[in-house]
Amino acid sequence: MLKKILRGLFTLIGGTLGYILGEWSINHNFLTALGISTILSLQGILFIIFSIVLIGLIFYFISPFLSATIINSMDYLEKRVQKVPVSDVIFTVLGAVVGLVISVLISSLIRVESVIITIITIIVTIIIMVLFADISLKKKEEILNMLGNMKRLPSGKDGKNKNNAKEGSKVLDTSVIIDGRIFDLCQTGFIEGTLVIPSFVLDELRHIADSGDGLKRTRGRRGLDILNKIQKELNIKVEIWEGDFKDINEVDSKLLKLAQLLNGKVITNDYNLNKVAEFQGVPVLNINELANAIKPVVLPGEEMEIQVVKDGKESGQGVAYLDDGTMIVVEEGRRFIGATITVVVTSVLQTAAGRMIFAKPKDA
Template sequence: MNSLLGGLAGLLVGGAAAAVVAALLPLDLLAPAPPLAIKGFIFLIFGYTGMALGAARGERFTLGSLRAAWAEGGQRQNYKILDTSVIIDGRIADVCETGFLDGSLVVPQFVLRELQYIADSQDALKRNRGRKGLDILQRIKKGPEVKVIISEADFPEIKDVDMKLIELAKQLAGKIITNDFNLNKVAELRGVQVLNINSLANSLKPVVLPGESMKVFILKEGKEANQGVGYLDDGTMVVVDNAKRHIGRNIDITVTSVLQTTAGKMFFGRSEVVDEATPIDQRPRRTGA
């Protein structure tokens, strides 16, 4: 059906182009053949070429994708295409509710199928993740902040879901919203802009400089001797020297360094809790007053 529609559209475009060419050319001077025969030949060539190209491209377009491309009276839209990982993550719903996102969110049918497949999994963890993703989509759709468009574009000749997303983004001149590091890199290499929720979250974390103090709950032992490991409320890991004995307690620490990684930031610090058994020359020195 899509090929038929594409071929018909191509035939119409080819016919229109042939009419323009036939009107501009001085047919009486080009050849001894009757002008009507030359016009017929031009229409045949342009019409066939347009129909062939339209049929070849027709499989890439559906009524749903055309409606999305020409929504709002044909005005250019700011499309953001959601992938499976960012839907399951759930934070996209909170971002939408804050009003920071504008334009339309596009959810492809192949992403919905992947979510449904995960939600029907025999594995309880996968099943819960899939159902959570479907609930998140319903929450976004009910909100007034953004418009949600379900795209029927599928690209059957492309098997990989990530490559389908990239192709759809190219067609709609849109951006992909994802948490997937590999999809992020491949899309950027192919010229598609990506909005990464993890990058957004990292950019919004408070700036902490070496020398600042904070309170940390020491959760477990670190890799090095006497190290303790804790986490801030936003999930940032904090590695604290001489904190192994404080596991299970909230303690004051001083940040000694900050490490930036692809997964986010890590803080390193030292305990400010003075143990009476610690020699005076090894106790932490406080700066200030």
């Protein structure tokens, strides 16, 4: 049916074009050699009819090829559009419309009428439309977040509370979810606001959980279990952020970008991410730093009872651990491996990895 309609349209277009060409030829005296000088003469009318029929028939016979080209193009375009999310199509069209409006406003300021100026104006209009469509598509996530924040603008006391809650968003990275201590920390009530879990972090966890490496697979599944426990067992708001930043490849960079958009903070135990976030001015809550900060303070000269579990790196040294994982290096403690002894603290070393305590046996 569509092919028949297109064939009829092309034939009509051909006949119309034949009429225009026939009339134009007569008016410009291209057929004076045939004695045709005016459109009102019988020869002129016959020539126009001849032009209509000739070009109409030409278009009629070539219309199947033109129709096939149009139908194939429509099928190709339809298949491509079906793969594109509706939101991308909407933002592309909106961007193109904005570009068209701006180009029309600019062109209205040009008073010179010329064919060259008209062609240049059309080209510039197309360029501006494509440019704004591309910008609108790439900035889709930022525009959506901006609109979402506008809906949450403070209006009186309730609006202020909502805005503060939004600013209290905590974005979780993959490492801190797998680590598992975030569950215990939230359980204590020290974490306030909304826990934001980006969809690209969930994707990364799923890839780790499906890994062929047994260790990675265990870590990924542990992370997913932690998220389920947080959602089911804790009285804290958890939000899954469904967006993505397609122009950014690294997950860490996406996390920092999301924290900036939400005006929130990133919770992590990744040392490198911590440093990059400091450089970009993004607030970070590092669980390792928190753990080091709340470890009990030990001063030189204090006594403690420990169990030496293994030998140290240096000759004669023994190694023990406190309940919080702090390492204690015991001078001349190798002979006490497996025994519980009393030691005296000699010095405390604070490193980026944590705190290390040096001690010696009390009776030594």
